Amino acid sequence: MNTLFKALSHPVRRRIIEMLRRGPMASGDIAGAFDMTWPTVTGHLNALKEAGLVSPERDGTTIRYRLDISAVEEALAFLLSITGARAPADGDKDRD
Amino acid sequence: MNTLFKALSHPVRRRIIEMLRRGPMASGDIAGAFDMTWPTVTGHLNALKEAGLVSPERDGTTIRYRLDISAVEEALAFLLSITGARAPADGDKDRD
DNA sequence: TTCCTAATTAGGAAAAACCCTAAATGCAAG
DNA sequence: CTTGCATTTAGGGTTTTTCCTAATTAGGAA
Numbered sequence: 001m002n003t004l005f006k007a008l009s010h011p012v013r014r015r016i017i018e019m020l021r022r023g024p025m026a027s028g029d030i031a032g033a034f035d036m037t038w039p040t041v042t043g044h045l046n047a048l049k050e051a052g053l054v055s056p057e058r059d060g061t062t063i064r065y066r067l068d069i070s071a072v073e074e075a076l077a078f079l080l081s082i083t084g085a086r087a088p089a090d091g092d093k094d095r096d
Numbered sequence: 097m098n099t100l101f102k103a104l105s106h107p108v109r110r111r112i113i114e115m116l117r118r119g120p121m122a123s124g125d126i127a128g129a130f131d132m133t134w135p136t137v138t139g140h141l142n143a144l145k146e147a148g149l150v151s152p153e154r155d156g157t158t159i160r161y162r163l164d165i166s167a168v169e170e171a172l173a174f175l176l177s178i179t180g181a182r183a184p185a186d187g188d189k190d191r192d
Numbered sequence: 193t194t195c196c197t198a199a200t201t202a203g204g205a206a207a208a209a210c211c212c213t214a215a216a217t218g219c220a221a222g
Numbered sequence: 223c224t225t226g227c228a229t230t231t232a233g234g235g236t237t238t239t240t241c242c243t244a245a246t247t248a249g250g251a252a
Contacts, residue, residue: 122229123229124228124229127229134229134230135229135232138229141230157227157229159230
């Protein structure tokens with residue numbers, strides 16, 4: 001949960017996640033979409049992999065990254081537990 | 097969105113959010129729940145405030161922090177857009 | 193083997209985050 | 223005004239993040 005939210009806390013990494021929403025992409029194609037060096041993007045991909053958000057698969061000389069939805073749902077579960085299960089308490093009378 | 101996910105990326109701050117789920121709490125009570133100094137907790141509260149996740153309200157000498165659900169829903173919306181699900185419904189967040 | 197391309201790891205500088213102690217602020221009561 | 227309590231801000235040391243360039247690994251083709 002800790003590395004997961006930390007991975008989501010960088011705009012480049014969130015953008016990568018959005019890109020992978022349509023399907024797996026090669027590392028070079030991902031790196032080419034940003035205005036930073038390839039090694040830097042590799043670092044972000046490693047952070048996402050560490051968080052379980054993506055997984056790489058080799059195909060010859062190219063490496064494709066695929067989005068791992070279940071990790072996203074893990075973060076989703078935390079946020080839903082916040083918005084979905086709110087108990088009424090004494091200074092909290094003005095709910096919608 | 098950037099400060100929002102960054103705020104969520106620290107375990108102490110996520111725990112504060114969980115604590116505030118039941119209602120506003122005084123700064124001192126929040127700080128007392130952790131094994132760190134009060135100024136450090138104040139720093140975390142500032143990070144949460146910066147992200148729009150909590151808002152402080154003064155009552156005499158004590159300051160109470162209240163959870164701001166709409167910011168949570170903002171993060172929720174991003175994750176839901178990834179999994180492809182719909183936006184959170186209005187009547188879904190007020191039941192116990 | 194050698195060469196080329198795809199991609200990563202290594203090393204390090206700059207910036208930010210984290211947590212502490214000490215000092216300051218704000219409010220209320222005497 | 224002065225004291226006291228609740229809380230925040232200031233300053234600084236240590237660790238982590240972020241990004242770069244240079245070097246390295248890995249696979250395919252000649």
